[in-house]
Amino acid sequence: MSEDTRYSEELARKIEDRSAVVGIIGLGYVGLPLAVEFAKAGYRVVAIDLDGSKVQALNEGRSYIGDVPTSDVQQVVQNGKLHATTGFEALREVDAISICVPTPLRKTKDPDISYIVSATESIADNFRPGQLVVLESTTYPGTTDEVILPRLEAGGHKAGVDFFLAFSPERVDPGNPTYVTANIPKVIGGVTPTCTQLATALYSRVIATVIPVSSPATAEMVKLLENTFRAVNIGMANELAIMCSKLGIDVWEVIEAAATKPFGFMPFYPGPGLGGHCIPIDPLYLSWKLKTLNYNARFIELASEINTSMPEYVLDLVADALNDQAKPLRGSRVLVLGVTYKRDVEDVRESPAIDIISLLLSKGARAEYHDPYIKTLEISEHAQAEQIASIGDLTEDKLREYDAVVIVTDHTTYDYGWIADHARLLVDTRNATKHLKERDNIRRL
Ligand code: SAJ
Numbered sequence: 001m002s003e004d005t006r007y008s009e010e011l012a013r014k015i016e017d018r019s020a021v022v023g024i025i026g027l028g029y030v031g032l033p034l035a036v037e038f039a040k041a042g043y044r045v046v047a048i049d050l051d052g053s054k055v056q057a058l059n060e061g062r063s064y065i066g067d068v069p070t071s072d073v074q075q076v077v078q079n080g081k082l083h084a085t086t087g088f089e090a091l092r093e094v095d096a097i098s099i100c101v102p103t104p105l106r107k108t109k110d111p112d113i114s115y116i117v118s119a120t121e122s123i124a125d126n127f128r129p130g131q132l133v134v135l136e137s138t139t140y141p142g143t144t145d146e147v148i149l150p151r152l153e154a155g156g157h158k159a160g161v162d163f164f165l166a167f168s169p170e171r172v173d174p175g176n177p178t179y180v181t182a183n184i185p186k187v188i189g190g191v192t193p194t195c196t197q198l199a200t201a202l203y204s205r206v207i208a209t210v211i212p213v214s215s216p217a218t219a220e221m222v223k224l225l226e227n228t229f230r231a232v233n234i235g236m237a238n239e240l241a242i243m244c245s246k247l248g249i250d251v252w253e254v255i256e257a258a259a260t261k262p263f264g265f266m267p268f269y270p271g272p273g274l275g276g277h278c279i280p281i282d283p284l285y286l287s288w289k290l291k292t293l294n295y296n297a298r299f300i301e302l303a304s305e306i307n308t309s310m311p312e313y314v315l316d317l318v319a320d321a322l323n324d325q326a327k328p329l330r331g332s333r334v335l336v337l338g339v340t341y342k343r344d345v346e347d348v349r350e351s352p353a354i355d356i357i358s359l360l361l362s363k364g365a366r367a368e369y370h371d372p373y374i375k376t377l378e379i380s381e382h383a384q385a386e387q388i389a390s391i392g393d394l395t396e397d398k399l400r401e402y403d404a405v406v407i408v409t410d411h412t413t414y415d416y417g418w419i420a421d422h423a424r425l426l427v428d429t430r431n432a433t434k435h436l437k438e439r440d441n442i443r444r445l
Pocket of ligand 1: 170171237268269273275278341
């Protein structure tokens, strides 16, 4: 065994015989499912998070992520395969580390990779030769090579020899009953071929399909293409809605008919705006990186401009509908139905409903909301953050109290026929009332 292959051959053996200890940093909707999958596959897993309540829950055998059954956590904690801790010194005992930390935007809309840097510094502080490090957090192309690699090579360690480094984008789709961690193909790009091989060998033990690519930057770009593709096409669908409105054409009918094309088309739908912690944010990581290279990513910028303008467009739709009834927005009672970023989830991050409610309040409307998943919501009115609460149960009388009811998030739990029967005016931004025959109290995007 040569000096250069000592560590790679030892790690390959440990992966093969499952004696490798796997570390997961960040126990959210990406890290926890991954930790449980490795533990269920027979690896000892050291699960690390700064949040002591997550660590305590896991060590007590409890899951806090809907997609991870508590029974699975109980099983791997009781059989000693999974242990959680807030202590990064535990990294000294692990052979492979997956970094699954958040990559949000700063208020300035610039990337915030501080969680990645912090995790990398903890790894460097507890470095043991022979470790494999895989970054999973969505980030701009170059992060692995320019931010992680230098920190791990400091002190003379060499990637591909003394440690192994790769990027593998997370593709978790929370709440998706069909596609779960084990059956979503996983792209992996290593700093060297040996890095790619070792990361591929490890992930192949828990994920059915692993796709090696030529570099970490390639793998980082794959993820950004996937989500930029959505943001740009959603932006186009939103502009299509604006154009169809000016043409007096039903945009929903147009998209439904176009979707009959059996090839070369994929439907996207207009809506009240772009929410979630992925789609509105990931493309801006890419456009930010290109700006540092003096290039303007025009599709991303235009899509972001259109998508972020949709809450204002919805406000105008509501104002116009009230105006047709000689009611000013100011003083009108408006109920927003559904405030999460998409239907049937409990997540309000970047939800356009927050912007729509803030805009209604800023125009003097008496705005309230109902959402079965969200008891209270933080909004900002006149730059002051305030908490508002979901109104109580919907009743016929309650609905009739409002001058306008606006469907912003089309939860499947709502009975839209019943709502249309009792709302004096219903503004539908999700085509949730498509099955209802034409009614004069319904306005659609
Ligand atoms: N939206 C539209 N029109 C559409 C589709 C979505 O307005 O045609 C809106 C949604 O209401 C939401 C936002 O865009 O506010 C994002 O929706 P999304 O369907 O993209 O859902 P996300 O944010 O949960 O995206 C995740 C992503 N998964 C990962 O990044 C691993 C995305 O790549 C998936 O394609 C998506 O789930 C999915 O298909 O469920």
